[in-house]
Amino acid sequence: MSGSAQRIWALVMRHIYIWRSSVMRLVDSIYWPAVQMVMWGFMTQYLLPQASFVAQAAGVLLSGLLLWEVVVRGNLSLSIAFLEEMWSRNLGHLFVSPIRSWEMATGIIIAALLRTLLGLVPVSLLAWAFFGFSIYSLGLPLIAFFAILQMFSWSIGLAMSGMIMRVGQSAESFAWAAVFILLPVSGVYYPITVLPHWMQVISYGLPPAYVFEGMRAILAEKTVHWDMLGIAFGLSVVYLVVGFQVFQWFFRLSRRAGSLLGQGE
Amino acid sequence: MTVVLATPSIEVKHLRKVYGEIVAVDDLTFAVPRGAVLGLLGGNGAGKTTTIAMLLGLLEPTAGDIHVLGIDMKKRRYAALPRMNFSSPYVDLPHRLTVRQNLLFYGRLYGVRNVGKRIDEIAEHMQVAPFLDRQAGKLSAGQKTRVALAKALINKPDVLLLDEPTASLDPDTADWVRTYLKDYQHETHATILLASHNMGEVERLCDDVVLLQAGRVFDRGSPRELIERFGREDMEEVFLDMARGRGRGLDALNRKETAS
Numbered sequence: 221m222s223g224s225a226q227r228i229w230a231l232v233m234r235h236i237y238i239w240r241s242s243v244m245r246l247v248d249s250i251y252w253p254a255v256q257m258v259m260w261g262f263m264t265q266y267l268l269p270q271a272s273f274v275a276q277a278a279g280v281l282l283s284g285l286l287l288w289e290v291v292v293r294g295n296l297s298l299s300i301a302f303l304e305e306m307w308s309r310n311l312g313h314l315f316v317s318p319i320r321s322w323e324m325a326t327g328i329i330i331a332a333l334l335r336t337l338l339g340l341v342p343v344s345l346l347a348w349a350f351f352g353f354s355i356y357s358l359g360l361p362l363i364a365f366f367a368i369l370q371m372f373s374w375s376i377g378l379a380m381s382g383m384i385m386r387v388g389q390s391a392e393s394f395a396w397a398a399v400f401i402l403l404p405v406s407g408v409y410y411p412i413t414v415l416p417h418w419m420q421v422i423s424y425g426l427p428p429a430y431v432f433e434g435m436r437a438i439l440a441e442k443t444v445h446w447d448m449l450g451i452a453f454g455l456s457v458v459y460l461v462v463g464f465q466v467f468q469w470f471f472r473l474s475r476r477a478g479s480l481l482g483q484g485e
Numbered sequence: 486m487t488v489v490l491a492t493p494s495i496e497v498k499h500l501r502k503v504y505g506e507i508v509a510v511d512d513l514t515f516a517v518p519r520g521a522v523l524g525l526l527g528g529n530g531a532g533k534t535t536t537i538a539m540l541l542g543l544l545e546p547t548a549g550d551i552h553v554l555g556i557d558m559k560k561r562r563y564a565a566l567p568r569m570n571f572s573s574p575y576v577d578l579p580h581r582l583t584v585r586q587n588l589l590f591y592g593r594l595y596g597v598r599n600v601g602k603r604i605d606e607i608a609e610h611m612q613v614a615p616f617l618d619r620q621a622g623k624l625s626a627g628q629k630t631r632v633a634l635a636k637a638l639i640n641k642p643d644v645l646l647l648d649e650p651t652a653s654l655d656p657d658t659a660d661w662v663r664t665y666l667k668d669y670q671h672e673t674h675a676t677i678l679l680a681s682h683n684m685g686e687v688e689r690l691c692d693d694v695v696l697l698q699a700g701r702v703f704d705r706g707s708p709r710e711l712i713e714r715f716g717r718e719d720m721e722e723v724f725l726d727m728a729r730g731r732g733r734g735l736d737a738l739n740r741k742e743t744a745s
Contacts, residue, residue: 223596226593226596227593227594227596229593230589230590230591230593230594231590231594233589233590233593234579234582234586234590237581237582237583237586237590238579238581238582241581241582241583241620242581304579305579308577308578308579308580308581309576309577310576310577310578310579311576312543312571312573312575312576313571313576313578313591313636314594315542315543316541316542316543316566316569316571317566317591317594317595318563318566318567318594318595318596319594320563472545475542475543475544475545476545477504478502478504478535478538478544480538480543480544
């Protein structure tokens with residue numbers, strides 16, 4: 221194993237050790253999505269006989285919820301993976317070890333991905349067990365949806381982690397709340413066309429809007445808009461690169477200001 | 486005959502760190518030869534921890550150059566970091582991980598070969614074997630210090646930076662730690678830079694001492710030289726003279742400054 225791979229592996233294993241020692245840390249990854257899934261599941265059952273769109277595209281609300289949770293959990297999982305180092309006052313040791321910032325980002329992204337899957341896969345199975353709805357019926361595009369939304373959520377998580385590194389744990393609540401500002405313009409539960417024009421412009425600058433429009437197109441029209449998914453994928457890659465650059469920028473600022481030292485002490 | 490001088494393990498030139506209007510370290514210059522133990526001494530806020538943080542790359546200097554093992558830390562710090570390590574009572578190890586998991590984590594980060602074997606070896610040396618599978622957060626202060634040192638030595642560093650390695654330890658454990666560090670340095674010829682408030686420790690471990698005051702070098706020499714220059718019995722008295730601005734050492738320094 222090369223040096224970089226070994227260091228990334230070390231960081232991933234460090235998170236797996238934590239999960240093994242404290243299963244409760246994983247519970248919130250399942251708990252909130254499960255509660256929401258049950259609520260929206262019953263909402264769907266209530267709306268089915270009354271709303272023609274829901275009847276036509278059964279599962280549109282549950283799919284929206286589960287895919288939105290990919291964004292929320294992705295961002296949270298990454299932020300938590302970074303915050304673990306701050307909570308344990310370990311940043312000082314970590315940043316003087318030979319691990320480079322891109323290796324660190326890759327390690328916490330892999331840990332975040334595992335944590336997201338550990339939370340959402342059981343919830344998706346619960347949705348099938350409770351309401352007979354399978355998100356996997358979206359087929360192959362589901363993989364693209366998941367990849368796009370994960371990359372986008374990581375970009376936000378990296379930027380938030382950088383800010384927390386510079387400002388300190390007082391900025392922690394931003395890590396939890398950051399993605400929710402995007403909920404109204406992401407078109408999770410309604411088409412983007414209902415938004416005012418200026419909000420639509422913002423929406424189409426964000427990858428989730430394409431994913432949720434694409435999801436509705438599959439469920440209602442049985443059509444896959446691969447061109448839209450291509451744009452969303454490209455946008456996600458750009459956001460991920462920008463997110464990492466923001467993380468790097470905050471790292472440089474922290475080194476200059478001495479806040480890495482302060483976080484460690 | 487040409488005399489080739491070995492590159493110092495640590496070389497610091499005109500190092501300066503400014504936070505706004507506060508000058509934390511001002512024009513600090515020193516070199517530590519390979520295999521030497523240098524003590525950084527000074528009161529709270531004298532610039533010891535800031536200097537160590539800059540040496541490790543945790544803090545960006547405002548000005549000046551740092552070379553460790555001949556490597557320019559500004560440009561190529563990742564080439565030096567695998568051969569360095571660090572311990573401080575103010576920086577913890579992940580407390581939910583067991584001691585073994587912590588050592589595995591850092592062993593892998595530092596690219597230690599046969600890390601399992603190295604852990605067994607260091608656990609025996611540092612007497613942490615009985616609690617290898619206990620969570621780091623559940624250890625006593627003395628045990629935590631031994632584990633922190635085990636982590637600092639996991640990669641057999643050529644340069645070891647220690648910030649108050651025996652702070653909050655009982656005299657017995659502190660003495661044990663000093664003995665171990667001295668042995669390690671003798672066996673490996675590692676270079677150690679030590680920031681401490683414990684003058685007995687400095688006298689016992691250090692070949693050379695840099696006295697820092699308000700971020701500047703106040704004086705420098707071996708413990709014996711400093712004690713002699715200040716006309717005192719031990720380093721504790723030397724330190725108090727510096728801190729309180731009194732004594733023969735200060736007079737000598739003033740005369741030297743006036744003459745120059």
